[in-house]
Amino acid sequence: MEIPKYGLTDLHVHLDGSLSFDMARELAKMQGMEMKSEEELKSLMVAPEDCQDLNDYLTKFDYPLELLQTEEAITYSIFELLKIQRSQGLTCSEIRFAPQLHTRRGMRQEQVVDAAVRGIQRFQMDIGISAGKSRACKEFHSGLILCCMRGADNQAMNMETVEVAGEFWRKGVVALDLAGAEALFPTKNFEGLFREAGRKGIPFTIHAGEAAGPESIWKALEFGASRIGHGVRCLEDKVLVRRLAKDEIPLELCPTSNVNTKIFKNITDYPILRLLNEGIKATINTDNMTVSNTTLRDEIQLVADTFHMSEAEIGQLMKNADESTFLRME
Incomplete structure (x- = not known):
């Protein structure tokens, strides 16, 4: 079936893992850094077909992070990524x-997050002006999830x-997360962080049930997570x-990523x-x-075609994603 051209919601997208090659070139130019060729960028930023596991996959974030170390770079990247997403429906x-x-x-x-918030504000202003009406800002909802790191x-x-x-x-940030090498640094080690988040009333998601098994998801739920990043290994525990x-x-399922990291x-x-059946x-x-x-x-077309999913499925x-956004809690 054909996926709708409009009305899509992405709950799980990393800034550093989603810089386009054009964005990478512009960021390098802005900072007087060496310009990389197309092949060099592909080697540095795209997981190879023979990617070994999550730890191997995570090496593709090294170069993007080099490019994202100034306020200007952060603001620009948030703005440009939102533009790309809007163009994709x-x-x-x-x-x-x-x-x-x-x-x-x-x-x-604090400076990093303030710069990211400015990127959202610039995007909202841009689409409002380009559409000729302030209502345009209400037609695209965006927020930031701040990741703690394992x-x-x-x-x-x-x-x-x-x-x-x-x-x-509620001033651009909508939630917290825990990301990184799940198998090397178990979720149980980070209880204090999320107890504090709960005390402050900040909702959170946690990467769990990806490189580690159901025990990671159980801990995330025990901490009070509202959503689970990935979570596909929940099926190992009825x-x-x-x-x-x-x-x-x-x-927050991410099919291609899970194949890249050899979860499947x-x-x-x-x-x-x-x-879905469960x-x-x-x-x-x-x-x-x-x-x-x-x-x-x-991603949606991939699962639709692979599993011959119905329009209802x-x-x-899509309805699940729309209902699950932290932006609904603001």
Whole structure:
């Protein structure tokens, strides 16, 4: 079936993993950095067909992060990514990034987030002017999700991210997240962060049930996560599946990314129909548009074609995403 051209929602898209090659070139030019060729950019920013696992996949963020170390670069990138998404038929986007990863040249996390918020504001102003009516801003909803990072020695930086999220919550920031090497740094190690987020009333999602199994999802739920990033390994635990379905906890599924990272060998192994049949609130997202060489329409079309999904099933996926955005909580 043909996917609608308008009305798409991406709940799980990383800024650093979604810089287009044109954006990368412009960012390099802006900062007087070496300009990379098309082949060099592909090698640096796109997961290869023989990508080994999540840790291998994460190496494709190194170069984009080099480009995203100034306020100007952050503002520009948010603005341009939102423009691209709108041109692709999205009407809602929650862009996520880890402020602590953008402080290598002296920016504070507060400056990073303020620059990102300015990118959203610039985009809203741009579409309002281009449409000739302020109503245009209400036709595209966008917000920022701030990622804490899994690691062994960054507790202070993670807590700073929580504090900054509190400062900008409902002023561009819509939620928190926990990202990074899930198998190396278990979710259970980060309880304190999300207890503090809960105390501040900030909602959050957590990457879980991707590189690690159901125990990671259980911990995320115990902490109070409103959504689960990926979460496909929930199917290894029948009790967990029933809990997710009963409480209508949305899963932010990213099919191509999960194949890239070898969670599944082939897209034909992807359990989208089983998840829907179990009553789980599944959504389809891009994760990283450039690293996974995809768009949201491509992702939805991929599962629709692979599993011969009905119009009703695709409609349910889109409805689930629309109902699950943190922007509805503002």
